[in-house]
Amino acid sequence: MREKVEKLLQGKEIHVKTFHSLCAELIKDHTDRCKAPDFKIFEEIDSMCCIYVYYYQAINRIFHLKIYAIGG
Numbered sequence: 001m002r003e004k005v006e007k008l009l010q011g012k013e014i015h016v017k018t019f020h021s022l023c024a025e026l027i028k029d030h031t032d033r034c035k036a037p038d039f040k041i042f043e044e045i046d047s048m049c050c051i052y053v054y055y056y057q058a059i060n061r062i063f064h065l066k067i068y069a070i071g072g
Contacts, residue, residue, distance in 0.1 A: 001016060002014070002016045024041055027039050
């Protein structure tokens with residue numbers, strides 16, 4: 001991709017990023033404006049752990065059950 005764009009721009013140096021990496025960089029550089037002081041990119045396993053914990057916490061609140069999850 002980089003080579004194609006540089007060829008189109010006649011060899012000028014460019015910065016090529018994915019949409020997600022550009023957004024992540026903007027958020028990290030401007031955490032105060034984004035109100036995200038603890039911004040982190042989760043790996044898939046981290047995301048799954050958070051979903052698991054919050055899911056069981058929500059179930060406990062809704063149904064007043066005593067289901068325990070890791071970290072919950």
